[in-house]
Amino acid sequence: MPLNDADLVARVLLDDDHHAFAELVRNHQSAVRGLLRQLTRSDFALADDLAQETFLRAYKNIRSFRGEAKFSTWLYRIAYNCFREEARKRKELVGIDEARLEAQQDPQTVDPALKHDLMHALQLLPLPERSAILLCCQNGLSHDEAARVLDIPLGTVKTNVLRGREKLKKTLAAWGPN
Amino acid sequence: MDEQLQEDWLEAQLRQETPYIDDDGFTARVVQSLPAPARRRSFRETILICVTLLASMVTYFVSDGGRFLITAVYRLASMPVLFVGLVAICCALVLSAVAAGAALSNVREQR
Numbered sequence: 330m331p332l333n334d335a336d337l338v339a340r341v342l343l344d345d346d347h348h349a350f351a352e353l354v355r356n357h358q359s360a361v362r363g364l365l366r367q368l369t370r371s372d373f374a375l376a377d378d379l380a381q382e383t384f385l386r387a388y389k390n391i392r393s394f395r396g397e398a399k400f401s402t403w404l405y406r407i408a409y410n411c412f413r414e415e416a417r418k419r420k421e422l423v424g425i426d427e428a429r430l431e432a433q434q435d436p437q438t439v440d441p442a443l444k445h446d447l448m449h450a451l452q453l454l455p456l457p458e459r460s461a462i463l464l465c466c467q468n469g470l471s472h473d474e475a476a477r478v479l480d481i482p483l484g485t486v487k488t489n490v491l492r493g494r495e496k497l498k499k500t501l502a503a504w505g506p507n
Numbered sequence: 508m509d510e511q512l513q514e515d516w517l518e519a520q521l522r523q524e525t526p527y528i529d530d531d532g533f534t535a536r537v538v539q540s541l542p543a544p545a546r547r548r549s550f551r552e553t554i555l556i557c558v559t560l561l562a563s564m565v566t567y568f569v570s571d572g573g574r575f576l577i578t579a580v581y582r583l584a585s586m587p588v589l590f591v592g593l594v595a596i597c598c599a600l601v602l603s604a605v606a607a608g609a610a611l612s613n614v615r616e617q618r
Contacts, residue, residue: 345544359528384537466521
């Protein structure tokens with residue numbers, strides 16, 4: 330029977346069990362790498378480096394995980410912090426040519442698939458809105474959990490989600506239900 | 508376009524399961540970069556050495572200064588060389604088998 334996150338964390342804490350930690354990485358790598366790929370605007374190599382750093386930090390600081398939140402929420406928080414630190418180092422990630430991206434917000438942009446357009450539209454959003462949308466709407470976190478991950482007030486998360494959704498609706502208007 | 512319809516549609520699109528990203532060696536890379544497990548302070552070795560020393564001392568005094576060892580050496584010297592050689596080979600084989608078993612179990616544990 331596969332062990333749940335709490336059991337695996339307990340094994341890591343008790344025995345420094347690398348096998349248990351590997352199981353945790355296997356269980357969460359897709360979600361963490363997916364989130365970071367979105368945050369880094371599809372820079373896969375950078376996202377994977379950050380994901381590796383995320384898990385390394387998680388291992389080193391696993392004693393600070395008290396089990397109050399879900400393990401995945403705790404991981405997202407570390408991932409987001411890693412991303413923010415990297416973004417501060419490479420300013421271009423945060424302020425990434427916003428003017429160019431704004432100019433691309435034309436709903437008529439020719440993209441073959443809706444998925445592609447949705448990804449593209451998400452990447453056009455400013456970081457606070459993108460992070461909030463990714464965590465709440467794609468990764469299924471509650472507003473409260475997202476506020477903890479992003480370390481911002483609950484009201485700000487709600488505002489960012491609303492604003493982001495409005496922008497997405499505008500950008501994807503051409504794809505909407507007919 | 509109806510506002511609510513569009514809202515629901517967007518919700519559904521966003522909630523659509525994001526594609527699973529194949530591990531593709533990622534976990535192995537992470538595990539490789541982890542610091543070695545902290546060696547837990549164990550007193551087992553110390554205890555074993557102390558017990559062995561204590562047992563040796565007790566045996567030495569109980570056996571009248573290790574006289575039985577001298578007797579055993581005399582007895583061994585009076586045995587045929589072939590017999591002693593065979594005993595030595597058997598001992599070597601048994602020790603090798605035990606060592607191989609221990610090595611295999613260690614490898615299995617590491618995997």
